[in-house]
Amino acid sequence: MTAKKTPKPKKAKKNWRGTPSPDGLSHKKNETVRRCLATRETLPPERLIRFCVSPDRALVPDLARKLPGRGLWVTADKDxxxxxxxxxxxxxxxxxxLTYPDDLDALIRTLFVKRLQSLLGFAKKAGLVVSGFEKSAEALTKKQAFCLLEATDAATDGREKLNRLRGDTPVLSVLSADExxxxxxxxxxxxxxxxxxxPVDLFVAEAKRFGAYCKNEQV
Known part of the structure; x- marks a missing residue:
């Protein structure tokens, strides 16, 4: 009696779409990437902004990448x-x-701010937020900080004092004090x-994407 051949295990499908970006950044072959409509580069979704089309054919920014329909992707860059x-x-x-929002740039900025505020709220509930000058200075001194978040309208003297304490701790400035x-x-x-x-990892990634969109201007 002839023994049955053991079937070879199927290879896992890869999410690779397109070719690596020429921007010098390496993308793993099993990493999901999307092609930018403007540059034709393939990049990770975290470096792009997804758009979709509503039933009435209006262009809708989808920062959370959750809306139904086919995604239209552009590098996170306002220009x-x-x-x-x-x-x-x-x-x-x-x-x-398609129809477009009257001020697409303002809409995208508003959506970014709301998304960052939501992620900050989650981080606070998780006990990962220390706020106020004295408490922030103490956390920086004790090396408890993953990053320092400074309001875009923070006073220069306060910034400089904390900068002397933060060492190599990254600093972000993407929201105003009121926001x-x-x-x-x-x-x-x-x-x-x-x-x-x-939540902080997500916040930092989103803050960097917002900064890239605004070309790191004072947002």
Whole structure:
């Protein structure tokens, strides 16, 4: 009696789509990437902004990448997104005539701020937020900080004092004091230390994407 051959295990499917970006960054072959409509580069989703088309054919920014429908992706860069609109790249990719928000840039900025505020709220609930100058200084001195969040309108002297304490701790400045306080509570918006943890990792990644979108201008 002839023995049955053992079937070979199936190879896992890879999520690789496209070719590596020429920007010098390496992407693993099993890493999901998307192609930018404007540059045609393939990049990780964390470096792009996803858009989708509503049933009434309006272009909708989808920062959380959760809305239904086919995604239209552009590098997180305000100029490239404006270029994609001006050249009709969204409409071409969607194979439809689209309508656009009156001020797409302002809408994207507002959505970024709301998303960052939500992530800050989660980080606070997880006990990963220390706010206020004295508490932030103490956390930096004790090396408890994953990153330092400074309000975009924080006073220069306070920034300089904490900068002398932070060493190589990264610093982010993407929300105003009022925007931060709305997420954390009154009086907690100028100087904030974030400790390592899931919500903070997401916040930092999103803050970097927002900074890239605004070209690291004072946002």
């Amino acid at each position: 490239l997104i404006a270029e994609a609109v001006a050249k009709g790249l969204f409409a071409k990719a969607a194979h439809a005539k 931060t306080a709305r997420a954390l509570g009154a009086g907690m918006g100028v100087h904030t230390v974030l400790k390592a943890g899931g």
